[in-house]
Amino acid sequence: MKKNRMLAVLLTVLFLVPFFRAAAEEPAAFTVDDTLVLRGMDRSWKQGYMPGISKGKWVMVLPVRAAEKCESLRAELILADEGVTPFKRQSMAVSGVKEEPGVWTVRFSLALLAEPKNADYPCVIRLKGKTADGQERTADLPYTVQIRGCKENLEKTQLRVEGVEADLSVGEEGIIRVTLANPCAAADYENLEMKVTDAAGHILPRSAEVLAAGNLGIGESLTVEYPVTVTEKASVAPHMLKLEMNWTALGKEVTQTWNHTVSIRQEIRLEQGGLKMAKSVTAGDSLAVTLPLMNMGKADVVNVLATVSMPGISERQSVLVGTIQPGETKQAQLVLSPAKDVSGDFSGTLTVECTDHDGNPGAFSLPLALTVLEPVPERTADSAAASGNRAEQPAALTWGLGGGCGLFLAAFLLQGILLRRRIHHMEEEKL
Numbered sequence: 548m549k550k551n552r553m554l555a556v557l558l559t560v561l562f563l564v565p566f567f568r569a570a571a572e573e574p575a576a577f578t579v580d581d582t583l584v585l586r587g588m589d590r591s592w593k594q595g596y597m598p599g600i601s602k603g604k605w606v607m608v609l610p611v612r613a614a615e616k617c618e619s620l621r622a623e624l625i626l627a628d629e630g631v632t633p634f635k636r637q638s639m640a641v642s643g644v645k646e647e648p649g650v651w652t653v654r655f656s657l658a659l660l661a662e663p664k665n666a667d668y669p670c671v672i673r674l675k676g677k678t679a680d681g682q683e684r685t686a687d688l689p690y691t692v693q694i695r696g697c698k699e700n701l702e703k704t705q706l707r708v709e710g711v712e713a714d715l716s717v718g719e720e721g722i723i724r725v726t727l728a729n730p731c732a733a734a735d736y737e738n739l740e741m742k743v744t745d746a747a748g749h750i751l752p753r754s755a756e757v758l759a760a761g762n763l764g765i766g767e768s769l770t771v772e773y774p775v776t777v778t779e780k781a782s783v784a785p786h787m788l789k790l791e792m793n794w795t796a797l798g799k800e801v802t803q804t805w806n807h808t809v810s811i812r813q814e815i816r817l818e819q820g821g822l823k824m825a826k827s828v829t830a831g832d833s834l835a836v837t838l839p840l841m842n843m844g845k846a847d848v849v850n851v852l853a854t855v856s857m858p859g860i861s862e863r864q865s866v867l868v869g870t871i872q873p874g875e876t877k878q879a880q881l882v883l884s885p886a887k888d889v890s891g892d893f894s895g896t897l898t899v900e901c902t903d904h905d906g907n908p909g910a911f912s913l914p915l916a917l918t919v920l921e922p923v924p925e926r927t928a929d930s931a932a933a934s935g936n937r938a939e940q941p942a943a944l945t946w947g948l949g950g951g952c953g954l955f956l957a958a959f960l961l962q963g964i965l966l967r968r969r970i971h972h973m974e975e976e977k978l
Contacts, residue, residue: 710726727763
């Protein structure tokens with residue numbers, strides 16, 4: 548946030564640089580006329596008039612223009628923190644001197660502490676005047692006294708890093724957010740610039756390498772968003788970033804650097820290779836369910852857990868697959884065992900859950916369908932005997948047929964033998 552200021556005057560060694568701006572939604576009763584050159588001024592405020600230090604006193608001439616006719620004018624310099632001041636203990640109020648109708652001179656001549664230090668001192672100059680009819684008019688002018696050119700600073704000008712957040716993924720645009728605070732009680736920081744570099748070259752600025760971040764007043768904080776692009780070749784691992792801030796404080800350039808580790812993540816790319824599972828099973832038997840899981844990303848997928856839920860058969864059954872490295876395939880294997888008294892069509896899901904090393908979750912589900920067949924009825928003693936009788940009857944018939952065929956064949960062979968002998972006997976008689 549920027550302080551309200553009316554004028555900005557650069558100040559060289561041992562001079563103060565005031566900043567004014569009339570607070571103003573309504574017409575101000577008193578304003579600073581930056582075009583006038585009054586007694587004690589070498590030039591107008593607009594031309595670069597600078598308050599000076601003379602004999603250990605701070606001297607400032609302020610041309611004031613009144614919006615209406617006033618009989619008197621009094622000015623008081625009120626410090627934002629009386630404990631942080633360049634001035635000795637003294638009255639900080641002075642009376643204005645009328646120069647011409649509507650124009651007053653306010654002249655501050657305030658004693659400084661011995662050996663003042665470089666610092667900024669926010670304050671308000673309060674102007675009070677009375678009109679001819681006794682009405683009081685008031686105006687407050689925000690003001691900052693800036694001491695420059697001394698041997699030492701009142702305090703060390705350093706930023707305080709209150710937090711660094713990074714939203715970075717491989718091959719995508721991201722943001723690095725840095726929250727900074729100005730811990731100083733008497734130093735404004737101006738023209739802040741941020742630069743972020745990655746030694747590995749995997750995190751690159753999206754636009755300008757140096758980002759303008761604005762100003763940071765005393766005790767204020769701000770969050771700077773630095774847009775970056777993460778390359779496709781970025782490793783999914785912690786990256787050390789160098790953060791560099793440059794700004795102006797107490798009239799000098801200041802640089803501060805620090806290192807911060809950020810993580811680059813990649814979208815979990817756990818893919819399944821097709822469910823392996825029979826469509827049916829007999830009640831009382833077991834059925835294997837197998838699902839190949841492939842890690843197609845660049846980072847480990849950890850805590851991989853496969854769970855089957857099939858109401859009526861298994862409410863919840865899980866198996867821990869564990870860690871799957873990039874390019875690796877592992878099998879999620881489960882077993883379904885429907886009870887003997889269960890039959891029919893059933894449906895359910897196979898859910899796979901996992902995380903990356905940063906704890907970011909991933910999950911997907913597949914539908915399951917299974918038909919459970921009724922088991923074959925068991926054989927009783929009566930049915931076994933009946934089956935035996937039925938088996939014996941074909942066996943007797945078979946043996947009977949086989950014996951008849953054997954007798955017929957033997958008779959046929961015997962008749963052939965007798966016939967050949969008779970033929971042989973007749974041949975002998977003819978001879």
